[in-house]
Amino acid sequence: MLSPSLRISGVWPDSCVPRIQSTRLAGAEIDIVARTATLGCRSGATAYEQRANPALQAGLLHLPARVYAVRAYLARGTQTPVLSRFTLLDATENDPAPVVENGFWWTVSLGDEAVPALAGSGISLERQGDQLAVGLFGFDDTGKATWFFGSARLEGRIARVALVRLRDGEEPFGQVSARPVAESGPELLIAFEGPAQAKAWLVRPSPTGASDAIDVRPLVLQRSAFGNGAAGQGWLGRWVAVGDADRSRVRMFDFSRLSSEDGESFRVEDAQSGLSLSCRLGLRPAEQPPATCTLYEASTVVAVFDRIGIDRLEGRSADGERLRLVRVAD
Numbered sequence: 001m002l003s004p005s006l007r008i009s010g011v012w013p014d015s016c017v018p019r020i021q022s023t024r025l026a027g028a029e030i031d032i033v034a035r036t037a038t039l040g041c042r043s044g045a046t047a048y049e050q051r052a053n054p055a056l057q058a059g060l061l062h063l064p065a066r067v068y069a070v071r072a073y074l075a076r077g078t079q080t081p082v083l084s085r086f087t088l089l090d091a092t093e094n095d096p097a098p099v100v101e102n103g104f105w106w107t108v109s110l111g112d113e114a115v116p117a118l119a120g121s122g123i124s125l126e127r128q129g130d131q132l133a134v135g136l137f138g139f140d141d142t143g144k145a146t147w148f149f150g151s152a153r154l155e156g157r158i159a160r161v162a163l164v165r166l167r168d169g170e171e172p173f174g175q176v177s178a179r180p181v182a183e184s185g186p187e188l189l190i191a192f193e194g195p196a197q198a199k200a201w202l203v204r205p206s207p208t209g210a211s212d213a214i215d216v217r218p219l220v221l222q223r224s225a226f227g228n229g230a231a232g233q234g235w236l237g238r239w240v241a242v243g244d245a246d247r248s249r250v251r252m253f254d255f256s257r258l259s260s261e262d263g264e265s266f267r268v269e270d271a272q273s274g275l276s277l278s279c280r281l282g283l284r285p286a287e288q289p290p291a292t293c294t295l296y297e298a299s300t301v302v303a304v305f306d307r308i309g310i311d312r313l314e315g316r317s318a319d320g321e322r323l324r325l326v327r328v329a330d
Contacts, residue, residue, distance in 0.1 A: 003056055010048060030089070032070065038077035064091070068089040088189050099324075100195060104224075105221040105223045106223075108224075132161065162185075167181050168181045189201045232268055253275055255269060256269075264280065265290075293313055
């Protein structure tokens with residue numbers, strides 16, 4: 001199928017509606033520049049719709065399957081375009097979305113990402129079915145700790161969460177019961193890449209006061225294992241393997257032996273079954289999930305996992321079947 005067109009639409013306050021001037025596709029980013037006229041505009045709300053095809057304009061017949069960050073810039077007349085809208089486009093089609101893990105997710109700076117971490121900031125995430133509840137903890141413009149909270153429906157691998165800020169609440173040992181004040185906060189857009197990995201963007205109106213302008217702050221979120229033990233310590237324990245082809249056939253492993261192959265990898269083994277899980281950390285800290293893991297029976301590859309969390313690994317068996325390793329709670 002040829003690459004789909006992008007559509008921007010809405011209602012403009014006058015007849016000089018935005019018209020797409022250019023598009024740019026670079027990796028996982030799509031930029032759209034739209035411009036309006038400023039002369040001869042008739043007053044009155046005017047509906048508009050514009051279409052563009054960034055993939056074809058970039059010389060591609062197909063839009064590669066991934067999640068895209070879409071930025072729309074708007075210019076009025078001869079003014080310099082300003083960032084006006086931001087959204088996510090899921091073009092992964094039939095690729096199953098990862099099952100998201102509940103828990104604390106922290107902002108991190110990975111070697112392959114040019115996104116700095118926000119020290120002491122992250123999210124508390126609870127997923128129930130296709131509903132997400134998110135608490136964002138960080139700091140305001142004065143450096144004071146602050147909380148934002150919101151909920152949204154998980155659409156495949158994307159969530160758009162409108163956050164509210166809670167302030168002026170009751171101190172834990174206070175004598176007077178006081179409800180915290182809720183005020184509008186930023187929007188949090190999340191694209192989940194694995195059970196414990198995500199890219200996110202905080203979006204807010206620009207404090208400069210420029211008309212239509214927004215600020216966008218990219219983040220990399222990661223759920224990390226507790227403890228300061230050896231690399232791989234957090235992946236010891238009991239796990240079950242479940243495949244899509246025959247879900248009634250479940251295998252259980254007890255990874256009780258840990259060894260290190262080198263400074264950038266580790267291996268956990270089930271002495272009884274003879275199976276082992278070899279994981280590659282690369283340059284990641286020991287408490288972060290590995291980049292890839294391979295399940296072996298003796299020296300034979302059983303499965304390769306490329307979506308790795310603290311409690312769940314997702315990948316494919318040697319014959320191509322989708323396979324999951326899920327931790328068994330003690």
